[in-house]
Amino acid sequence: MNRIFYRIFPLIVLAIAVAAVAIYFLLSRLFGDPLEDIARKQAAGPIFLLEQYIDQAPPDEWLVRLNKVREVSGLSLELVPLDTALPALDDARRGALERGNIVLDIGGKSLLRRVDLAGERYVGSEDEVLHVRNLPIDVGLELKMEALRYLVVALCVLVPIALWSRSHWLELLSLSQVADRFGEGRLSVRARTKKASGLYPLSLRMNQMAERIESLLGAHRDLLHSVSHEVRTPIARIEFSLELLRDAAGPDEREARIRLMEDDLRELNGLVNELLQLTRLDQPQAARAQRFSLAETLHDSAARLEHAFAGKRFAQELPEDLGDMAGDRRLVARAIGNLLANGAKYAHREVRLSASSSAPASSAPGGDGDWIEVIVEDDGPGIPADARERIFEPFYRLDRSRDRATGGFGLGLAIARKAVQLHGGTITVADSPLGGAKFILRLPRGMASGARLPETASRN
Structure with missing residues (x-):
């Protein structure tokens, strides 16, 4: 099982989702609501008719053109009192409407705009608002397209990561198997990874460690074999001298045998001291020079x-x-x-x-x-x-x-x-x-x- 990929997959998806939300709020804070820009583009046709056809009419033809647009466009155009429209808006949108700007209602697929600010269209037009409904706004479609874009980005990121993590996971499994075989006593086993691999330094250190351990164990094995031979030699001579000492004919011969045994004991003691010194050097501990x-x-x-x-x-x-x-x-x-x-x-x-x-x-x-x-x-x-x-x-x-x-x-x-x-x-x-x-x-x-x-x- 590719555990690396399965662990990193939700993190990548979560990171992309967090990035999308962060981008949305950042753009909203700096440049305005992106959804409103999308809705304004989708409603560009009706807005164009309002600004370039209806608004350009002489005062006595303004209502006539408004009715023509209502008949041919399928839009719902209504005049509502300004006092009725304002309470339904928040402060920012209310201020925009009072200034004569277009205010979009994305959820209601409609827009609001004052007829004019000075009553030039007809008597009382400064107190009325044009409410246009049934606008061709579909933000959901745009959001789906944006989600699809992020999904494509996620796939483009996750596929290489999946290949990369699979390769590393296989190499980790290989290193794990090498460690298992080494632990079973097969000291000659070594890790094999390509130099281009990211795990090559790790495998190199493992091989160096394995070579060092194999060398130390081999040296200790040879040392124990040699020690057993070297120690048995003076011990055998001492045993032989003891046997001869029992059968010694006189004090002079007995004294000579004792001196030989003392020499063998000194040799054995010197050998043990040398071995202890060699062992201490083989097991270093940190010290200040x-x-x-x-x-x-x-x-x-x-x-x-x-x-x-x-x-x-x-x-x-x-x-x-x-x-x-x-x-x-x-x-x-x-x-x-x-x-x-x-x-x-x-x-x-x-x-x-x-x-x-x-x-x-x-x-x-x-x-x-x-x-x-x-x-x-x-x-x-x-x-x-x-x-x-x-x-x-x-x-x-x-x-x-x-x-x-x-x-x-x-x-x-x-x-x-x-x-x-x-x-x-x-x-x-x-x-x-x-x-x-x-x-x-x-x-x-x-x-x-x-x-x-x-x-x-x-x-x-």
Whole structure:
């Protein structure tokens, strides 16, 4: 059922009716009663005879011509006293009659007019009124024609609206069906509407929402699968160590088993903490960004990882005029720290940290028009081009050699990207002139429009 049309149809008809009444009263107020103009046009013949034939007669022939018109026209022409005609009229029409004007009676199909104002036709003619009846006045016909005109206008308006509303109703039904199928769990379904459609922006937003939900659910599903594997591994080692602990031959072996179990517990605790951090970043809440010194944050992040660069050369190329930026300092420091830790793990001899200000890229979301670019590069084995997006997925490792002993839990880069995205920035990977990987982190100096920060993070 085309509910849109059925709801708008009475409104259109009512609007046209109200417009017709408003037009009538407006014209009446400004230019006089339109119905009287119609009646005067319809009675134009008798009025012409009165003004051009009877009134033009000499005084001694005026009554003769009046009788001739009565005989040949079929009109009823009577002379009535002025005092008798005036009481039946309202004030405006009474004044018009006293001035010698023609006064029409539309309902009675008649007109009134004084014979003359000075008694020139015959003795006492100034006190008599000519009453002409049976005039060819039919206002009802004119009203029907006017109603027909409004009906044609209404149809010309309603037919396109009916076609338009039907098209939109079908598209709304299509969107409703897509929403129903999506709610049933068919996450790959998408709305399809033409770009020229008025509902195209809505379908586009629905598709973006669906893609986001599908992506989040897919990421959570993969995360749960990976978590189940990653958590079971240290738990299995702890269970195995407990079994060996029961069969330990002496205190030294028992102490060694306990140390191994403690290491596994620390690993499990670290994994849980990383997962909690990743989960918080996946569920952002609005928070107020604060301004902080970017150069100071970069120096602090590097200082905390000084032990990780033991035996390697760490170079910093940080200009003094980096200035301040708005955002969550802890999250920015975490992202940079994760990139530095990643470089320290896989570099052979050298890791380099640099930063600069740059103009905004045309494809990047806008901040306040100024961008900060932070680069972390190393001389390690590098990252293949086909894996440069996947390394930001939770628990992803390039190969078996990068196990937890060298590659951590596989969550550092995922946390770094989410922290940067919350600020409206990006992280990309390229080849470094040093021979290894080059991580390019771009952040708007001011918070990007629509960017959000976790409320818990902003308090720290």
